[in-house]
Amino acid sequence: MVRSKLPLLRRISQIFFLALFLGLLVFTSLRPSGGATSDIHMRAPVRLFFEWDPLVAIANAFASHALYRGLLWSLLILLPTLFLGRFFCGWICPMGTLQHFVGNMPSEAKRGKQRIESNRYRRWQTAKYVVLIAGLIAACFGSMAIGWLDPFSLLVRSFGLAILPAFNFAVRAVLLPLEHSHIAFIKTTGQTLHQALQATVLDFRMPHFAQGLVLGVLFLLILAASLRITRLWCRSICPLGALLGAVSRWSILGLHKDPATCNHCNRCELHCQGGDDPIGGAKWHKSECLMCMNCVGSCPEHSLSFRFFRNESEVASPDLSRRKTLTGIAAGVAAVPLMRANTGLGKSRHERLLRPPGSLDENEFLSRCIRCGECMKVCPNNSLHPTLDQAGLEGLWTPTMVPRIGYCEPSCVLCSEVCPTGAIWQITPKEKGWVVGVGGAQSQPVRLGTAFYDRGRCLPWALATDCIVCEEWCPVSPKAIYVQEAEVIDSAGNTKTLKQPRIDPSRCVGCGACEYACPLQEHPAVYVTSIGESRSPSSQILLSRK
Amino acid sequence: MAGETTHTSDPKLDPIQAPAHDPVPALTRREAMLQMLRVGGIAAVATGGGYWLSEHSSRPAAVHAEQARRDHRIAANPQWPKMTVVQGGEPRALAQRALADLGGIGRFVSRQDVVVIKPNIAWDRTPEQAANTNPDLVAEVVRQCWQAGAKRVIVTDVSCNEPRRCFQRSGIQAAARAEGAEVILPDPELYREVELGGVVLKTWPVFTPFLEADKIFNLPIAKHHGLTGATLSMKNWYGILGGERNRLHQQIHQSLVDLASFMLPTLTIMDCYRILLRNGPTGGNLEDVALKKTVVASTDPVALDAYVAKAYWNLDPEHLPYLQMAANRGLGTVDFDKLPVKFSNLA
Ligand code: SF4
Ligand code: SF4
Ligand code: SF4
Numbered sequence: 001m002v003r004s005k006l007p008l009l010r011r012i013s014q015i016f017f018l019a020l021f022l023g024l025l026v027f028t029s030l031r032p033s034g035g036a037t038s039d040i041h042m043r044a045p046v047r048l049f050f051e052w053d054p055l056v057a058i059a060n061a062f063a064s065h066a067l068y069r070g071l072l073w074s075l076l077i078l079l080p081t082l083f084l085g086r087f088f089c090g091w092i093c094p095m096g097t098l099q100h101f102v103g104n105m106p107s108e109a110k111r112g113k114q115r116i117e118s119n120r121y122r123r124w125q126t127a128k129y130v131v132l133i134a135g136l137i138a139a140c141f142g143s144m145a146i147g148w149l150d151p152f153s154l155l156v157r158s159f160g161l162a163i164l165p166a167f168n169f170a171v172r173a174v175l176l177p178l179e180h181s182h183i184a185f186i187k188t189t190g191q192t193l194h195q196a197l198q199a200t201v202l203d204f205r206m207p208h209f210a211q212g213l214v215l216g217v218l219f220l221l222i223l224a225a226s227l228r229i230t231r232l233w234c235r236s237i238c239p240l241g242a243l244l245g246a247v248s249r250w251s252i253l254g255l256h257k258d259p260a261t262c263n264h265c266n267r268c269e270l271h272c273q274g275g276d277d278p279i280g281g282a283k284w285h286k287s288e289c290l291m292c293m294n295c296v297g298s299c300p301e302h303s304l305s306f307r308f309f310r311n312e313s314e315v316a317s318p319d320l321s322r323r324k325t326l327t328g329i330a331a332g333v334a335a336v337p338l339m340r341a342n343t344g345l346g347k348s349r350h351e352r353l354l355r356p357p358g359s360l361d362e363n364e365f366l367s368r369c370i371r372c373g374e375c376m377k378v379c380p381n382n383s384l385h386p387t388l389d390q391a392g393l394e395g396l397w398t399p400t401m402v403p404r405i406g407y408c409e410p411s412c413v414l415c416s417e418v419c420p421t422g423a424i425w426q427i428t429p430k431e432k433g434w435v436v437g438v439g440g441a442q443s444q445p446v447r448l449g450t451a452f453y454d455r456g457r458c459l460p461w462a463l464a465t466d467c468i469v470c471e472e473w474c475p476v477s478p479k480a481i482y483v484q485e486a487e488v489i490d491s492a493g494n495t496k497t498l499k500q501p502r503i504d505p506s507r508c509v510g511c512g513a514c515e516y517a518c519p520l521q522e523h524p525a526v527y528v529t530s531i532g533e534s535r536s537p538s539s540q541i542l543l544s545r546k
Numbered sequence: 547m548a549g550e551t552t553h554t555s556d557p558k559l560d561p562i563q564a565p566a567h568d569p570v571p572a573l574t575r576r577e578a579m580l581q582m583l584r585v586g587g588i589a590a591v592a593t594g595g596g597y598w599l600s601e602h603s604s605r606p607a608a609v610h611a612e613q614a615r616r617d618h619r620i621a622a623n624p625q626w627p628k629m630t631v632v633q634g635g636e637p638r639a640l641a642q643r644a645l646a647d648l649g650g651i652g653r654f655v656s657r658q659d660v661v662v663i664k665p666n667i668a669w670d671r672t673p674e675q676a677a678n679t680n681p682d683l684v685a686e687v688v689r690q691c692w693q694a695g696a697k698r699v700i701v702t703d704v705s706c707n708e709p710r711r712c713f714q715r716s717g718i719q720a721a722a723r724a725e726g727a728e729v730i731l732p733d734p735e736l737y738r739e740v741e742l743g744g745v746v747l748k749t750w751p752v753f754t755p756f757l758e759a760d761k762i763f764n765l766p767i768a769k770h771h772g773l774t775g776a777t778l779s780m781k782n783w784y785g786i787l788g789g790e791r792n793r794l795h796q797q798i799h800q801s802l803v804d805l806a807s808f809m810l811p812t813l814t815i816m817d818c819y820r821i822l823l824r825n826g827p828t829g830g831n832l833e834d835v836a837l838k839k840t841v842v843a844s845t846d847p848v849a850l851d852a853y854v855a856k857a858y859w860n861l862d863p864e865h866l867p868y869l870q871m872a873a874n875r876g877l878g879t880v881d882f883d884k885l886p887v888k889f890s891n892l893a
Contacts, residue, residue: 475828
C-alpha cells in the first residue's frame with residue numbers, strides 16, 4: 001500500500017518545488033520595502049536553487065579555487081545523492097518537472113508500444129557525461145561555459161528573459177481592452193485584476209530582452225522534445241543530471257526487482273522517466289534512474305520496490321566507454337584555448353561591453369558567470385541584456401548594459417545581490433560610491449565606463465538648439481558633465497548663446513543616464529563605452545585621476 | 547429518412563463494381579438544401595464582412611485628444627494675502643502656518659473634492675539630499691485635505707529615475723500613506739493623449755490622475771538647474787507628462803509657460819525647507835544643500851517663482867524669461883513686491 005503512494009508524494013514534492021522556483025523568480029525584482037527612505041535590497045532568497053546546485057558549486061570551485069557565498073549549501077543535494085541516487089531529478093528539479101509534465105501529454109509520436117520502446121535504455125544517454133566532463137575541464141581552464149547547459153541557468157534565463165516577459169505582454173494585451181471598456185463593471189474587473197497581478201506576478205513595466213525570442217524558442221523546443229522521448233534533456237544533455245548520476249553509483253537505495261513475479265506487462269517501462277530499464281529481467285541502470293517511483297506505482301504484480309542495501313546485478317555507473325571519456329576530456333581541453341584564440345577577451349574588446357556594477361575583471365568574470373540571467377531579470381531599469389557577440393563567442397549570454405534601454409540606477413545594487421557565483425561581486429550602495437564626491441581624492445567609485453559626446457549630433461553642438469538634458473540627469477555631484485556657454489549662429493543668421501556640454505572623465509562613472517535621457521533616441525549624441533571601467537586595470541584613459 | 551438512400555446501380559447488373567466500393571449514398575433534397583444554405587450563409591457573411599471592413603479602411607490616425615485646460619483656481623479674496631512666506635520651523639509647522647495665513651485649507655478644498663497633490667518625486671534621493679519635496683510637508687497637506695472633507699487625496703508624480711525607488715527613498719510614499727493618501731506610481735498604461743493647446747506643446751500624454759482632479763496642489767521644491775538657473779514651481783508640471791519630455795529643454799521657457807497655462811493649480815506650496823544650491827536638479831551631495839526652513843505658498847505661481855528665484859539665487863525676472871512670458875499669458879505677476887504678501891517667522 002505504501003508503495004503506490006510514492007508517485008503521489010513525488011508529485012506533491014515536484015509541484016511544491018516548481019511553485020517555489022517560480023515564486024522566487026517572480027520575486028527576483030525590485031520590491032520596495034524596509035524603512036521609509038532606506039536603501040533597497042533583495043530580501044527573498046532568490047538564489048536558492050543555484051545554491052542547491054552542486055554543478056555550479058564544483059565548477060565555481062574549479063574555476064575560482066574557492067566557493068562563493070552560499071554555494072556550500074549544494075552539499076545538501078550532493079550528499080543525499082550519495083546515499084539516495086538522483087532523487088533530486090525526480091522530486092525537486094523544476095526543469096525535470098516541466099518535462100515530466102510535457103512528457104505526460106498525449107502525443108501521436110509516443111503511444112503504447114512506441115512509448116515503451118522510447119523508454120528503454122539507450123547508449124546516447126551517455127552524451128550528458130561527455131557534456132559534464134567537457135564542462136568541468138573547461139571550468140578548470142577558467143570558463144564557466146557549462147552555464148549554457150546548467151538546468152537552473154537554463155530555467156532562469158528562459159523564464160526570466162523570455163517566458164515571463166511574454167506572459168507580461170499577453171496579460172496586458174488581454175487586460176488593457178477590459179480596462180478601457182465603457183462598461184463600468186468590465187472596467188473595474190479589469191483594473192482589479194491588473195492591480196492584483198501587478199502586486200504579485202507582473203513586472204512594473206513590460207520588460208524586453210535582446211534575444212528573448214531565441215531563448216524562448218530554444219526552451220520550448222527542449223520541452224517539446226519530451227513529446228517524443230520523455231525527458232530527452234534529462235536523459236541525454238543535462239550536466240547536472242550527469243553529475244548526480246555519476247555520484248549515485250554509491251547510493252545505498254536502489255530498485256529491487258522480483259523477476260519471478262514479473263509477467264512482462266511493460267507497465268513500468270511505459271511510465272519510466274529516466275530510461276533505465278526497471279523491468280524484470282533487464283539490468284537496471286542506476287545512474288539513469290530519476291527515482292520517480294512510477295515503476296513501483298504502476299506494477300500490478302508488486303514485483304518492484306525501492307530498498308536499501310540490496311544486492312542485485314545492475315549497471316551501477318554510467319557505461320561510459322573510454323573513448324567517450326576521452327572525447328569529453330578532449331572537448332574540454334580544446335574548448336577554452338579555442339575560444340580564447342578568438343577575438344573578444346583580451347583582443348579587441350567590444351567598446352559597448354558594459355558589465356554591471358561590481359563585476360570582476362573580464363577573465364575572472366568569465367570564470368564565474370554562468371549566464372543565468374538573474375541580474376538581467378532583477379534590474380529594475382531593464383538595463384542588462386544577454387550578449388550576442390559583445391563578449392566574444394565565449395561570453396554568449398553574459399550580461400551587458402544597454403543604456404539606451406535603461407541606465408544603471410545610482411544607488412541600486414540589486415544585480416550584485418542576486419548573482420549566485422560572484423561574477424558580479426556583492427557590493428553595497430556605499431561601495432558603489434556614486435553620487436557624492438566622485439572624483440574626489442578618497443573616493444574610488446565603481447565605474448562602468450566613460451561617456452563621450454558625438455558633437456555631430458548633439459543639439460547645442462551641431463544643431464544650434466538648447467538641450468543639456470544629459471547634464472540634468474547626470475547623477476554624480478559635482479556633475480561629470482559641465483557646460484560652457486558658446487555663441488552660435490542659426491540658419492537665419494541670428495546669434496544665439498547656448499550651453500554646450502562636455503564630460504569630465506575623472507568624475508564620470510559610466511552609469512549611462514545621459515545616454516538614456518538624450519533626446520536623439522536611436523543614436524544618442526552622448527554614449528558610454530567601457531574605457532575607464534574600474535574593474536579593468538588596463539582599460540583606462542587617464543594617467544591619474546584628480 | 548436515413549433509410550431512403552438509393553443505390554446508384556443495381557449490383558446484379560454491374561457485378562464488377564459492386565464489391566469494390568461501398569455504394570455512395572446520394573444527398574437527399576433536404577440535405578442538399580441545408581448544404582446550400584450553409585455555403586450561401588458563409589458567402590453572404592464573408593461578402594458583408596469584407597465590404598464592411600473595406601468601408602472602414604483608412605490611414606491610421608492619431609487618437610482623438612481631449613482638450614481642456616485644467617483650471618483648478620479658486621476665486622480671489624481680498625481678505626487674504628496672495629502669497630505667504632513662513633520661516634523658522636519644521637516642515638509640518640511651516641505648512642500649517644502657510645495654509646492658515648492664506649485663509650485655511652477650507653478655502654481651497656471643498657467637501658467631496660478629489661484632491662491631487664503633486665510633489666516632486668523625480669529622483670532616487672533621500673529627503674536630506676533635497677532633490678524631492680520634503681515628505682513631512684506632503685504629509686501635512688494630505689492631513690489637512692482630509693480635514694477639509696476631501697473624498698480622495700491622491701499623491702502622485704511621474705518620476706525621472708526608477709519610480710519605485712524614487713517613491714520609497716524620497717520618503718513620500720511612506721509619509722503620504724501614513725496619512726491615508728492614495729499614492730499612485732506612474733503606471734506606463736495610465737496616460738491619456740491631451741491637447742495641451744500650447745505654442746510648442748501640442749498633443750502630449752498626460753498621467754491620468756492629473757486629469758481627474760477637482761483640486762490640484764503643486765508642491766515643488768526649490769532647486770538649482772543647469773539650463774535655467776533654478777527649477778521652481780512651473781517646472782514641476784513636467785511631472786504630469788509622459789512621452790519624450792526630454793525634448794522640452796529645447797524651448798524650455800515656452801514649454802514651461804505652455805504647461806503652466808494648461809495646468810492651473812488651486813495652490814502652490816513651495817518647499818524651501820532644504821534647497822539645492824548647486825548640481826541640481828539631481829544633487830546628491832549634502833554640501834550642495836542649504837537648510838532654509840522656509841515654505842512659500844501662493845495662489846499666483848508666477849509671483850511665487852519670481853520671489854524664490856530672487857530670494858535664493860538672486861535671479862531677476864530677466865534671467866528667467868518664462869516668468870514674463872507667463873505673466874503676459876495672464877497666469878500671474880512677476881512683481882511679487884506689489885502683491886499682498888504675508889511674512890511670518892515661527893522661530
Ligand atoms: S545594472 Fe544598475 S540598475 Fe540594474 S540591477 Fe544592477 S545596479 Fe541596479
Ligand atoms: S542630451 Fe543629447 S543632444 Fe542634449 S545636450 Fe546632451 S548629448 Fe547633446
Ligand atoms: S555616464 Fe553620463 S550621466 Fe553617468 S556619470 Fe557619466 S556623464 Fe554623468
